[in-house]
Amino acid sequence: METLYSSCKSTFGLAAPCCTILESISDGVFTVDFEKRITFFNRAAELITGFNAEEAIGQYCFDIFRADICQAKCPIDAAIAGHPQISVHARIIDKSGEQKPVCINSALLKDPNGEILGGVETFRDLSEIERLRRELARSFTTEDIVGNHPKIREILSLLPDIAESDSPVLIEGPTGSGKELFARAIHNLSPRKDHPFIAVNCAALPETLLESELFGYSRGAFTGALKNKPGRFLLANKGTLFLDEIGTTSPAFQADLLRVLEEGELIPLGETKALKVDVRVVTATNVDLKKLVLEGRFREDLYYRLNVVKISLPPLRERKEDIPLLIDHFIQKFNLLKGRTIRGVAPDVLSYLMDYPFPGNIRELENVIQYAFIRCKSDFIAIEHLPPDLFENIYSRKDTFSGAESSRYPEEAERIRSLLNQYGGNRIETAKALGISRSTLWRKIKKYRLDV
Numbered sequence: 001m002e003t004l005y006s007s008c009k010s011t012f013g014l015a016a017p018c019c020t021i022l023e024s025i026s027d028g029v030f031t032v033d034f035e036k037r038i039t040f041f042n043r044a045a046e047l048i049t050g051f052n053a054e055e056a057i058g059q060y061c062f063d064i065f066r067a068d069i070c071q072a073k074c075p076i077d078a079a080i081a082g083h084p085q086i087s088v089h090a091r092i093i094d095k096s097g098e099q100k101p102v103c104i105n106s107a108l109l110k111d112p113n114g115e116i117l118g119g120v121e122t123f124r125d126l127s128e129i130e131r132l133r134r135e136l137a138r139s140f141t142t143e144d145i146v147g148n149h150p151k152i153r154e155i156l157s158l159l160p161d162i163a164e165s166d167s168p169v170l171i172e173g174p175t176g177s178g179k180e181l182f183a184r185a186i187h188n189l190s191p192r193k194d195h196p197f198i199a200v201n202c203a204a205l206p207e208t209l210l211e212s213e214l215f216g217y218s219r220g221a222f223t224g225a226l227k228n229k230p231g232r233f234l235l236a237n238k239g240t241l242f243l244d245e246i247g248t249t250s251p252a253f254q255a256d257l258l259r260v261l262e263e264g265e266l267i268p269l270g271e272t273k274a275l276k277v278d279v280r281v282v283t284a285t286n287v288d289l290k291k292l293v294l295e296g297r298f299r300e301d302l303y304y305r306l307n308v309v310k311i312s313l314p315p316l317r318e319r320k321e322d323i324p325l326l327i328d329h330f331i332q333k334f335n336l337l338k339g340r341t342i343r344g345v346a347p348d349v350l351s352y353l354m355d356y357p358f359p360g361n362i363r364e365l366e367n368v369i370q371y372a373f374i375r376c377k378s379d380f381i382a383i384e385h386l387p388p389d390l391f392e393n394i395y396s397r398k399d400t401f402s403g404a405e406s407s408r409y410p411e412e413a414e415r416i417r418s419l420l421n422q423y424g425g426n427r428i429e430t431a432k433a434l435g436i437s438r439s440t441l442w443r444k445i446k447k448y449r450l451d452v
Contacts, residue, residue, distance in 0.1 A: 028102075028125075031109050032061050032076055033118040048102070048125045050095030061121070066093045067102070075106035076119040084108070089126075101126040128332055145181060146329045149319035155182070155311055162309050163189035168261070170306050171284040173313030176363030179284040180244060182311060187240040192280060195239030198232045203245035207253055215256065217269035233266055236279045246283040246306070247292055254299045261305050281306070316358040316365065323354055326362060330369040331381075338373060345372075345381040348439050352383065356390065383439040391446035413448035416441070420450070 022029050028045035030038050041056040041064075049056075051064050062070040067090045069075070075085040088104040102123045109120045145156060162169060163186045171179045180199060187197045205213060216231030232241060249257070260266045261281060265274040283306050292298035316323070327350070331342055345353070358364050368387060375385040416434065423429040431441040444450075 026124075028123045029120065030056065030061065030065070031118060031120045034080075036061050036076065038064060039118065045123075048094070048100065048123065049092065065121075065123075067091065067104070075104050076121055079106040079108055079119045079121075080116075092123075128336060145178070145185060146325050147319060147322040148325065149314065149322050151312075151314050152319065152322070155313075159185060160189055162186060162311075164191070165309065166190065166192075166280055167308040168280070168306050169282045169309045169311065170289070171282065171311045171313065172289070173284070173286065173311075174315045174361055175286045176361035177313040177315060178362050179286075179313060180242065182313070183240070183242045183282045183284065186282060187242075187280075190240070190280070192239050196236050197240045197242065198236040199242040199244065200232055201244045203248040207250045210249070211253055211256065212269050215260075215266050215268050218271050228268075231266070231268060233260065233277050233279055234275065237277050238279075240280045240282060243281065243283045245285060247285040247287045247289055247298060251299060254302045258299065258302045258305060261302075316361045320354055323365070324350065326365055327353065327369065330366050334370060334373045340373060341379070342373065342376060342381060343379045346383065346439070348437070348443075349381055349383050349386065352386075352443070384442050388446060391443065412444070413450065416444055416448065417450055 022040075022042045025042070026044055028048045029040070029042040030045050031040040032038055038056045038059055038061050041051075041053040045056070046052050049064060049066075056064045061076065062074075069088070069090045073088075075088055078085050085104065085106040088106075089101065090104055091099050091101055093099055103126055104121060104123045106119060106121045108116055109118045110116055145152070147153070159182075169183075169186060171182055173179050183199070184197060187193060200210075200214065202210060212229075212231070214232045216229050216234055218228050256266075260277070263274075264278065265276050267274050289298055289303055289307070293300045293303050316326075327345055331344060334340065335342055353365070353368070360367070368390060369381070371387045372381045372385040376382070416430070419430045419433050420427070423433070427438055427441055431438045434441065436444075
């Protein structure tokens, strides 16, 4: 830090407190001399680029900052030439080789007497903002899929090849496990990425409406058909059609779908002429389609037509190591959406969520964090900020616990009830008497459904 302070003083002609201010801001800041050698590099610059100040100072800025505009449109060159730059968007390559989007400003660097010493550049990491933008635009890539579970990493390693192949893909996984996220990632990695991605939830539409929605209809085809309407297949032409919950469809619809897949053409309702379509179909199911085939509820020929490439997503309870990563991801997301600065979850919250079975999978975890943002007014999400249903879901089922455990619950519950009555409902005093924290007491009150 002494080096930074002296560098700051010699570069800016300012005292160390000014350097302290530059060290405390979240934007990266570096200064250069006329040879473009770095003379100052703040903490945020270290965090964003991965290079520490000792490595950066004295080096050429383009060897450290490594932006894609360094050679052609250098903001420092523009500033020294009398054209300060504001909000220039670029991508840098950090020390680990990762690309990061940044927003750059540049200006002349002058001493207190107005003498030009070089240039100064500030930059802001836009990685999270870009991630949020993609999420809001539902334009996902593999970078948006969070997880270190071996199964997830294996799927991610194959995803570019799957996307390139243009073959039909069947994604199996429980509700809320992220099937549409993977489908959109496949589309956005494929040669079809510049064309539409159309998603249809087959379970949300009755059979007659599903057929007209997918294949379209002509004017007068039925009562209320006042004009021609292109179906989802035509809307997805040259792109990708994602059919979610394909296992809920009827045999009649399955026959029509099979014909479109085999012949590459469809006949809208009320028409006699077939229309050619070029669509990649990605389907998803939360049930075992092979079992439905054996039961005669799903066409075997359609199953094999759809099941060229199969992706099986594990439920969240089988990838517990990803829960902390997903919690951090959702906290960052809602911080950006809601303008908050929540830093994380309390240790007992993390412990509780790690033990929770998450029947609703990743979607349920996201909803839990979103609810907690409503209740939490501090830096960390505490146990009392979690949805009450979370405790009812796990503790209302008797088979959750073994017989040995369940036999001692009434005894503990009665002791808590007795102490609460003794202290007039004062939870602080009750927690002290029990030798537990207030958050633990609150959790037990919820667990035993004590009427306080």
